[in-house]
Amino acid sequence: MRPVAHAALWMSGSIASFSAMAVAGREVAVQLDTFEIMMYRSLLGLFIVLSIAGCTGAWRQISTQHMGTHVMRNTAHFAGQNLWFFAVTVIPLAQVFAIEFTSPLWVIVLSPLILGERLTRMRVGAALVGFIGILIVARPTVEGINAGVVAAASAAIFFALTIMLTKKLTRTQSITGILFFLTAMQLVMGVICAGFDGDIAVPNAQALPYVLLIGVAGLLAHFCLTNALSIAPATVVVPIDFIRLPVIAIVGMLVYQEALDIWVFVGAGVIFIGNYANLWVESRKASG
Numbered sequence: 001m002r003p004v005a006h007a008a009l010w011m012s013g014s015i016a017s018f019s020a021m022a023v024a025g026r027e028v029a030v031q032l033d034t035f036e037i038m039m040y041r042s043l044l045g046l047f048i049v050l051s052i053a054g055c056t057g058a059w060r061q062i063s064t065q066h067m068g069t070h071v072m073r074n075t076a077h078f079a080g081q082n083l084w085f086f087a088v089t090v091i092p093l094a095q096v097f098a099i100e101f102t103s104p105l106w107v108i109v110l111s112p113l114i115l116g117e118r119l120t121r122m123r124v125g126a127a128l129v130g131f132i133g134i135l136i137v138a139r140p141t142v143e144g145i146n147a148g149v150v151a152a153a154s155a156a157i158f159f160a161l162t163i164m165l166t167k168k169l170t171r172t173q174s175i176t177g178i179l180f181f182l183t184a185m186q187l188v189m190g191v192i193c194a195g196f197d198g199d200i201a202v203p204n205a206q207a208l209p210y211v212l213l214i215g216v217a218g219l220l221a222h223f224c225l226t227n228a229l230s231i232a233p234a235t236v237v238v239p240i241d242f243i244r245l246p247v248i249a250i251v252g253m254l255v256y257q258e259a260l261d262i263w264v265f266v267g268a269g270v271i272f273i274g275n276y277a278n279l280w281v282e283s284r285k286a287s288g
Contacts, residue, residue, distance in 0.1 A: 007232035010224045011240040017221035019248050021214055022088045022096070023255060028210040029089045032201055034082040037214060039190025040203065044215030046183035053176050061174035062181075070178075073165035074185040080158025083151040091148030092258045094249035098137045098268035099152040101242070104275050105130035106160030114164045122281045130274035136267030175226075179219075233283055242272050 028037060053059040087096045105127045111117040138149045169178055194200045203211045228237050245268050252258035 003232050007228040007237055008240055010228035010231065011237060011243075014221050014224035014228065014241070015244045015247055017217040017224065018097075018244055019251055021217040021221065022093050022248060023251060024210040024213040024217065025085045025088050026093075026256075028203070028207045028214065029085070031204060031207045032211070033194070034085040035190055035193035035196075036201055037085055037211070038078060038082055038186060039194045039200070040211045041215045041218055042183045042187035042190050044212065045219055046180075046187055048215070048219060049176070049179045049183055053180070058174070058176040059180075062177040063173060066169060066172065067181075069165055069169055070181040070185065073162055073169065074182055075189070076158045076161040076165065077182065078186050078189045080155045080162060083155035083158065087148045087152040087155060089148075091146065091152065092249075092261065092264070093252040093256070094245060094258070094261065094264050094268075095137060095149070096152045097245050097248050098264050098271065099134065099149070100156055100159070101245070101268060101271045101275065102130055102134055102153070102156045103159040103163065104278075105271070106157050107163050108278065110160060111164060114161070115167065123278055126274040126278035128274075129277070130271045133267045133270030133272075133274065136270060137264050138267075238276060238279055239272075242268075 025037060032040070050059070053062070084096070084100070087099075108119070108123045108127045112119045134153065138145060138153070166178065191200075225237075225241070228240070245265070249258075249260055249264070253260055
């Protein structure tokens with residue numbers, strides 16, 4: 001199988017997993033709050049990671065070095081994922097996904113501060129184009145801006161921080177170690193936040209399948225995406241990942257009767273152009 005076709009196969013799994021997680025998150029929110037969702041997701045994720053590490057012997061790769069970076073990364077991801085789960089319950093799914101695609105643009109803006117990377121004219125231009133796309137998607141009027149849009153935009157920033165801190169960790173830490181501390185730390189955070197009011201809800205028979213789906217889909221989505229990026233360059237993977245938007249828009253229309261908003265697609269297209277232009281230039285520099 002050719003690399004592009006192989007990557008596309010992995011990305012189909014990623015797209016399906018992200019879409020399933022969005023639907024499951026909206027369905028289970030009837031009974032559980034976002035902190036409880038994250039607590040149960042992390043509990044299942046930790047069980048999966050430890051099971052696989054135990055069977056393969058990969059647990060030896062878990063290191064306690066750079067714990068400060070682990071804490072910052074997982075706090076950022078915990079905040080971003082909670083905001084994302086809230087957003088999928090209050091605004092159309094397609095709008096959430098479109099705004100989420102701005103995470104790479106926030107990486108461009110924040111990387112000089114966190115990674116020490118140089119901010120080039122191309123990167124600045126790509127970020128500006130992407131933020132124009134945000135304005136088109138959100139349509140910042142009194143009616144257009146609401147808690148869901150703010151939550152989705154904030155989640156994109158926290159996801160960008162997660163991406164950069166993950167990049168720092170991968171220089172010295174194994175994937176097993178990163179996933180272990182991701183699930184373990186977020187389980188602790190979830191228990192503390194979910195139990196702050198003294199009441200942690202237990203999923204009933206109707207909610208439990210969605211909780212299990214969120215846990216499995218969350219790990220599977222990133223596993224598939226990582227494998228796709230290991231096979232094909234980002235300039236190939238990103239356009240495939242963009243298929244998530246029409247897919248979730250169709251899901252939202254069929255399952256929740258959400259209208260297909262042309263401006264969400266127009267804004268998402270602008271965001272994609274900013275992302276892809278920067279990727280294309282960076283890939284040419286790397287190969288040049």
